Amino acid sequence: MIKVKNLIKIFQMGDTELTALKELIFSIPEGQFVAITGKSGSGKSTLLYQMSLLDRPNSGEISIDENDIIALKEDQKIVFRRNNIGYIFQDYALLPSLTASENIALPMIMKGIDQQIAMDRAKESLSKVGLEDKADNLPNQLSGGQQQRVSIARSITHNPKILFADEPTANLDTESSEIILEIFKKLNQEGQTIVMVTHEPEYAQVADRIIELEDGNIIADKLVKKNKK
Amino acid sequence: MNKTNASFTVGRFLAIRDLKRSNPWTTLLIIFVMSLTFLNMVLIGGLLLGLAQGMIGSFKQYYSADLFITPSTEKSIIEQTQDITSAVETIPNLDSYTLRITTPAKVEYGHRTRTEPTDIVENSQAVLTGINFSQENEVTDLSKKVIEGEYLSDIDFNSVLVGKNLFEKYSNRPDSSTEQKLKNAEVGSVVNVVVGNTQKEFIIKGIIGTGNNTIDSRVFMVDAAAREMKNQENLDVNEIAIKLTSANLIDESRSYLQSILENNQDITIQTADEAVPGSSADITKTFKLLGNLVGVIALIVGAITIFIVIFVNAITRRKYIGILKGIGISAQAIEISYVIQSLFYALSGVLVASLFLMGFLKPYLDIHPLVLPIAEGKLAVTTNDILTRGIILIVTSLISGFIPARLVTRQNTLDSILGK
Numbered sequence: 001m002i003k004v005k006n007l008i009k010i011f012q013m014g015d016t017e018l019t020a021l022k023e024l025i026f027s028i029p030e031g032q033f034v035a036i037t038g039k040s041g042s043g044k045s046t047l048l049y050q051m052s053l054l055d056r057p058n059s060g061e062i063s064i065d066e067n068d069i070i071a072l073k074e075d076q077k078i079v080f081r082r083n084n085i086g087y088i089f090q091d092y093a094l095l096p097s098l099t100a101s102e103n104i105a106l107p108m109i110m111k112g113i114d115q116q117i118a119m120d121r122a123k124e125s126l127s128k129v130g131l132e133d134k135a136d137n138l139p140n141q142l143s144g145g146q147q148q149r150v151s152i153a154r155s156i157t158h159n160p161k162i163l164f165a166d167e168p169t170a171n172l173d174t175e176s177s178e179i180i181l182e183i184f185k186k187l188n189q190e191g192q193t194i195v196m197v198t199h200e201p202e203y204a205q206v207a208d209r210i211i212e213l214e215d216g217n218i219i220a221d222k223l224v225k226k227n228k229k
Numbered sequence: 230m231n232k233t234n235a236s237f238t239v240g241r242f243l244a245i246r247d248l249k250r251s252n253p254w255t256t257l258l259i260i261f262v263m264s265l266t267f268l269n270m271v272l273i274g275g276l277l278l279g280l281a282q283g284m285i286g287s288f289k290q291y292y293s294a295d296l297f298i299t300p301s302t303e304k305s306i307i308e309q310t311q312d313i314t315s316a317v318e319t320i321p322n323l324d325s326y327t328l329r330i331t332t333p334a335k336v337e338y339g340h341r342t343r344t345e346p347t348d349i350v351e352n353s354q355a356v357l358t359g360i361n362f363s364q365e366n367e368v369t370d371l372s373k374k375v376i377e378g379e380y381l382s383d384i385d386f387n388s389v390l391v392g393k394n395l396f397e398k399y400s401n402r403p404d405s406s407t408e409q410k411l412k413n414a415e416v417g418s419v420v421n422v423v424v425g426n427t428q429k430e431f432i433i434k435g436i437i438g439t440g441n442n443t444i445d446s447r448v449f450m451v452d453a454a455a456r457e458m459k460n461q462e463n464l465d466v467n468e469i470a471i472k473l474t475s476a477n478l479i480d481e482s483r484s485y486l487q488s489i490l491e492n493n494q495d496i497t498i499q500t501a502d503e504a505v506p507g508s509s510a511d512i513t514k515t516f517k518l519l520g521n522l523v524g525v526i527a528l529i530v531g532a533i534t535i536f537i538v539i540f541v542n543a544i545t546r547r548k549y550i551g552i553l554k555g556i557g558i559s560a561q562a563i564e565i566s567y568v569i570q571s572l573f574y575a576l577s578g579v580l581v582a583s584l585f586l587m588g589f590l591k592p593y594l595d596i597h598p599l600v601l602p603i604a605e606g607k608l609a610v611t612t613n614d615i616l617t618r619g620i621i622l623i624v625t626s627l628i629s630g631f632i633p634a635r636l637v638t639r640q641n642t643l644d645s646i647l648g649k
Contacts, residue, residue, distance in 0.1 A: 054555060054643040074642075075559070082557025093552040093646070095243075097250040102242075107557050109242060112235045138250070154556065 002028040002051060002162065002195075007060035009046055009216075020046045021057065022216040028195065028209075030161075033188040035207035036197045042213040044197045045166055051195065052087055052164040053077045065161065082110055086155030088165040092147040094139040094154075100126060101135040104154040111158060125153040129183055145176025152183055156192065163187065165196040169203055181206045239558060240565025247566065248573055256574075259538055263578020263626075264585070266531035270618050271586060271610055273527075274520025276599065280606035281513035285505050287441035287604055291369045293504035294326075294470035295479050296486070304495050310465045313496065316489045317471055322478045325367040329468040330359035330455045336395060336448055337421040338414035351412050353395040355448045357424060359455020368472045371437065371449075378416035378435030386454050388434035389422065392445035399438065422448060424458045440598075440605035443506070524618065528625055535571050535626040540633035543567060550637055551645025560638035564631060571630025572623065579619040586610060 009021040020043045028034050036044045049055035051062060053069055062069050064084060072080055081087070094103050104122035109115055123135050129149040131142075139147055148168055155163055165184070169177035177200075185206055188194050196207065204210050205224055212220035248256065289295070298317075300307050307313060310328065317326050334357035339350040362381045366372045372380035376399075381388055393399035397410035414420055418433050431450065439445055456462075473482055479500050486498055505513075543550065553563055591608045599606040637645075 049643055054646070055641075078554055078557055078559055081555070085557075087555055089552070089555075089646070093548075093555070095549060095552065097243075097247045102246065106239065106242070110235055110239050110558050110562060115238065115242070158557075 001030055001065060002193075003061070003063045004051065005061040007047075007050060007057050007062065009043070009050060009055070009057045020216050021050070023060070024216075024218055026211065026218065026221060028193065030193055031188070031191050032209060033184065033194045033207040034196070035204035035210045036195065036213065037199060037201060037204045037210055038213035040199065041215075043216040044199075044213050046216075047213065048164055048166050048195065048197050052085055052162075053081055054087075082107060082158070084161045086158070086160035086163040088148070088151050088155050088163070088168045090167040090170050092139070092144070092151045092171075094147055094150055096139050099136050099138055100131065100142065100150045100153075103139070103150060104157050107154065107158050121157060122153070125157040126150070128156075129153045130179075143176070145172050145179060148172060148176070148180055149183065152180065156187060162193045162195060165194065167197055167199065169198065169200065177203065233561070236559050236562040237565055239562035241569055243553075243562070243566035244569035244573070248570060259534075259574050260577040260581060262534050263531065263574050263622075264582040266527055266534060267579050267582040267619065267622055268586070269527035269530070270524045270622060271582070271614060272590070272608070273523040275586075275608045275610040275614070276606055277516040277520040277523075279594070279609035280599070280601060280604055281516040282609050283440065283598065283606050284604035285502070285513060287439055288443070288505050289501035291371065291374070291439045291441050291444045292470065293499065293501045294368050295473040295476060295501055296471040296483055297499045297501065297504040298469040298471070299497050299499070300467065301495050301497050306465045306467055307469065308465055308495055310469070313469065313490065313493075316486060317469065319489065320471070320473070320482050320485060322474045322482055324472040324474045325364065326469060326471040327360060327364040327368040328452070328466040329365075329470070330452055330459065330461070331447075331467040332357050332424055332455070332459050334448060334458070335423040336391065336411065336414075337423065338411050338418060340421040341419070351409070351414070353409055353411050355392065355395055355446055357422065357455055357458060358447045358449050359452035359458075360449055361452055362449075365449075368470050371439075374437050374439045375435040376438035378433065381434055381449070381451065383451055385434060386451055387431055388450070389420070389431040390435045390437050390449040391420070391433050392447045392449075393436050393438040394442065394445040395448070396436065399436070422450075422458065425460075427458050427460060429454075429458060440600065442604070528621060531575075531622055532625045532629045535574065535629040536633060538574070539567055539571055539630045540636075542570075543633050543637040547637060547640065547645045548648055551640075551642050551647075554638070554642040555646055560635075563638050564634045567634035568627055568630050571626045575623045575626035579615075579622060583615050583619065586615070587612075 004024055004026050007021050007024040008019065011018045011020055024047065036047060038044045046055070050057045053072070056070065067080070069080060095106070098106065101119055101122040104125050105115070105118035108118035108121060123132065126132050126135055129152055131146060131149055131153070134142060134146060139150070142150065169180055172180065181203060184194055184196065198204050207224055209223050210220065211218055298307060298313065314326070314328070317323065334355050335352050336355050337350050337352040343350055362383050366380070375390070376393060381390055395411050396414065397412045400410050414433060416433050416436060419430050420433055421428055421430055437445060437449065473479060483498050483500065490496070550563055554560065591610060594608045
């Protein structure tokens with residue numbers, strides 16, 4: 001369960017201050033698939049950065065499973081991210097000198113899992129995203145869609161409590177985007193909590209719930225009516 | 230697996246793959262720079278030290294031997310030489326000794342074609358040295374340093390061995406108003422040796438080239454002929470060089486000799502190190518200092534090189550480092566990765582340079598030493614030197630690799646990822 005209370009994020013732009021998030025309050029129960037939408041500059045990525053511990057808000061509270069994550073020190077944040085959070089970047093953010101399977105295995109090795117076991121699990125994860133034959137390919141030998149699928153495999157391989165995705169389909173063609181969304185749907189059906197930022201309204205429809213932002217305020221928070229489970 | 234172990238495993242995992250998949254030419258270039266840095270640390274110092282050692286070594290080999298007896302500053306000759314030699318012969322560890330009569334002289338060539346007494350002929354200043362050639366050879370192996378012609382026997386009263394520094398063709402220093410050289414004289418030529426008002430013709434039978442400036446500026450003749458040139462009737466000499474059976478017994482033997490001679494104040498007994506002329510000792514000190522200075526500068530250059538390489542690498546990969554932190558890789562693991570890469574570059578550089586030094590350069594210079602006017606220089610580098618300086622370079626490189634990695638991993642994760 002993620003709880004956000006009175007969350008404020010202010011950016012200093014020279015002499016002026018820009019309030020990117022304005023006292024946001026909401027919670028996300030375990031197992032929910034939430035899409036955060038809004039126009040460019042509405043604050044959706046900023047919100048994701050705060051919830052995923054990549055950035056620190058100016059005030060407010062964020063807790064994940066009753067853990068006050070804002071109070072964590074930098075080293076503790078890294079450990080918390082490693083154990084509880086999966087993060088999918090818009091530009092895939094794969095490490096260029098590592099193969100697909102090595103990219104996926106790395107966080108597991110950091111958790112203390114034996115290297116060989118981590119590599120085996122990485123290959124299993126790759127097969128879940130349909131890339132079992134690309135295990136030894138470097139990122140520059142993969143298409144954008146394939147790289148994003150590797151990124152998803154990396155982010156779920158250590159069984160995170162929450163999966164954050166920042167515009168995961170922004171750089172992909174329609175076909176690749178649909179594959180990615182299908183993977184998200186499947187993961188969510190298996191019980192994975194997902195928080196996805198997207199500016200594509202139709203892609204947001206795959207989620208259980210849509211939170212819409214405008215100028216740092218929540219202007220809509222609604223459940224998506226569908227028969228998906 | 231504890232936190233540090235996991236960080237080390239990940240650091241190693243990242244470093245190996247970064248090195249394996251980086252541009253091989255870039256890697257080779259960095260290793261080449263590190264090799265040059267290490268060569269700079271070892272080579273210049275080693276060559277300078279080699280020259281210094283060559284200078285001191287040649288003094289000991291061809292001049293002073295293990296113990297060297299000369300007149301005290303108040304005397305010009307070792308009086309009662311026979312008493313001294315009798316004492317020398319009782320040294321328990323005596324191997325051999327040689328006596329030398331010395332006096333300043335001038336060697337002239339072309340004097341036979343002089344038409345007027347005022348005509349200037351080619352000439353060179355020298356130290357005339359009268360020796361027993363067999364005894365001298367036992368102590369200094371001088372016969373092995375005849376570079377042209379042949380060594381003298383003890384009955385060659387009319388022949389001389391001339392040091393190569395007296396010849397223009399062997400000298401590295403050109404003629405000057407204060408120092409002239411023999412231009413056309415060669416083995417077989419008849420030269421005129423002048424000592425004060427005494428002069429006599431001798432045939433050059435050989436040319437000596439030891440690499441030691443003092444020896445190579447001498448003219449050697451049999452002791453009886455030298456005595457005649459000096460108009461000296463007694464058997465006193467100016468130098469006694471004593472070779473011992475073991476260099477470890479020098480101090481012990483000197484004490485023995487001093488006691489048996491009842492601390493004779495008319496002579497000075499020096500060890501080889503003490504007999505080295507003050508200027509040479511100063512040069513040696515200066516060379517050592519210069520060698521160390523060049524080594525320290527090279528070390529600083531090496532440290533800066535590694536710092537720049539790792540800093541540029543880390544700065545250009547800020548996003549990469551941000552991603553690593555974003556997916557839960559500890560800053561410690563990232564730093565270890567960069568430190569391992571620094572270790573690889575430094576170790577490879579040291580290994581390549583060491584192989585070049587010990588496998589090629591040192592053996593080559595042992596056979597073909599650098600010939601300088603002051604001495605012949607070999608490369609004075611030992612395995613210990615290589616190990617010590619190698620370790621210094623590696624440790625410095627590790628620190629130089631760690632600092633920039635630390636600076637970059639300390640930056641805000643999101644800023645790194647977004648490239649702010």
